[in-house]
Amino acid sequence: MTVKHHHKTPVFRLLGLPGVLGCTLLGSTLLASPAWAGGILVYEAGQEGAGLANAGAAVLATDPSILMNNPAGISQLKGTQLNMDAQVILGDITYSRDSGNTFSGGNGGNPLPYFPGTSLFISHELDDRNSIAFGMYGxxxxxxxxxxxxxxxxFTQxxxxxxxxxxxxxAYKLTDDLSIGVGPRFMYGYYRTEVAVNNNVLGLGNAPDGQLVYKDGDWGVGYNLGLLYRLNERVQLGLAYTSKIDLKFRDSPTLKHITNPLLNVALNRLDVDQLKVDMTVPQTVLASASYKIDDQWTLLGSLNWQDWSQFGKIGVEVDSNAAGTSTTVDRKYRDTYHASVGAQNQINAKWRWNVGVAYDSSAVDDKDRTVDNPMNQAWRFATGLNYALDENTDLHLNYTLIWMGDMDDVQTKTRSGDSVSGEYRNAMLHVIGGGAVWRF
Structure with missing residues (x-):
């Protein structure tokens, strides 16, 4: 991700302000992204496979949601099928200040009480070789x-x-055992951030904070590719690639209650309406396998790579001192890796039970963690049930615990040297989802 503030000259002179404005603009452009749980995408979209912690995601062709992970999977679906899902993410990620903190204020409360989502998938078998589908998901x-x-x-509010x-x-069946699939992916991204502005330059005075608000939306385009291969009656293999998607946000920030005259002059000279936020949704590679032990039990697994190093590069040219300097900041994100294993138990003709566990590496070192996006390595523990209401209708419900543990977080203003310092203790997310599949 690249965030730049462009100006006619390469060096910004902020009337001797010790980086107050620069640090404020820096804080305003850092994203609270889906990288929350370890530099990862949100695998859960309410679909039945969410109960497997992403295990076998590129081979589990039980409903049209397979297109999200492997577009080749829709070749396995008969007739016309409709899948509708919903879910909610409940966060427990409170921050606790420690003795190293030098800013006034509290701990911030729980910044993620809940986050809802829905998805819709539909597939249609054109003939024995060709299938089409459509998905809308977040x-x-x-x-x-x-x-x-x-x-x-x-840094962030x-x-x-x-x-x-x-x-x-x-999707197209090359043979009875090998299928390929492709899906152009159109993403609408919406970004909003609010950050406090310190009206008390050099720590002098007792003026209330101002605020900077920035929001915009943009469309980006990418694509998904996939292969699905049945090695034999027991083993299936899946390989999928998701391309990167570039999003560019270009709206003007709104400034509220900026009462310090020096800040007002500096803001005018910086021409803040040129502030830009560029972000890259990472490309990914997913490999999955399934092994059918018998008519009741199937084992599944996945390995996944995500290119978060592209997402995390930020250049902010607004931090300065009396002499006038330009500073570039790098979030130092790195690529992440995912591994998951799971099992399906077809208990009887009506009930199917899913269970899975997964691990995701962290996109940042402890020293690079930020309060706007406190990433860490993450463990997933998931389970779910699928119930066949009748021959053409399935209902499913699933739960995932995403455990991030303890996360130290220290951030320091470049010029003032003031720090927010503390720890997220026992951080976790609870994901509850469910939906239905209709076959026609």
Whole structure:
């Protein structure tokens, strides 16, 4: 991700302000993204496979939601099928200040009390070889909303990014055992952030904070590719690639209650309406396998790579001192890796039970963690049930615990040296989802 503030000259002179404005603009452009749980995309979209913690995601062709992970999978679906899902993410990620904190204010409360989502998938078998489908889903996006007066308010108060994907899909059976699929992916991204502005330059005075609000939306285009291969009667293999999607946000920030005259002059000289936020939704590679032990039990697994190093590069040319300097900041994100295993138990003709566990590496080192996006390695523990209401209708319900544990977080203003310092203790997310599948 690249965030730049362009100006006619390469060096910004802020009338001797010790980086107050620069640090404020820096804080305003850092995203609270779906990287919340370890530099990962949100695998859950309410679909039945969410109960497997992403295990076997590229081979589990039980309903049209397979197009989200492997477009080749719709070749396995008979007739016309409709899948509608909903879910809610409940967060438990409170921050606790420690003795290293130098900002006034509280701990911020729970910044993610809940985050809802829905999805819709439909597939149609044209003939024995050709299938088409369409999906609308949101597997990219989370939001944070801290108390406005918390200790980290000069880094972020509220930040949200939501990506909704629209994916027409086509799959073709090359042979009875090998299928390929492709789906162009159109994503609408919405970004909003709020950050406090310190009106008390050099720590002098007792003026209330101002605020900077920035929001915009943009469309980006990418694609999904997939292969599905049945090795034999027991083993299926799936391989899928998701391309990157570039989103560019270009709206003007709104400034509220800026009472310091020096800040007003500096803002005018910086021409803040040129502030830009560029973000890259990462490309991914997913490999999955399933092994059918018998008519009741199937084992599944997945390995996944995600290119978060592209997402995390930020250049902010607004931090300066009396001499006038330009500073570039790198979030130092790195690529992440995912591994998951799971099992399906077809208990009887009506009931199917799913269970899975997964691990995702962290996109940041502990020293690079930020309060607007407190990433960490994450463990997933998932389970779910599918119930066949009748021959053509299935209902499913699933639950996932995403465990991130303890996360230290220290951020320091470049010029003032003031820090927000503390820890997220026992951080976790609860994901509850469910839906229905109709076959026609």
């Amino acid at each position: 597997n990219f996006g989370l939001a944070l909303d801290y108390d406005d007066d918390w200790a980290g308010r000069y 509220e930040s949200a990014i939501v990506g909704v994907s629209f994916q027409p899909t086509y």
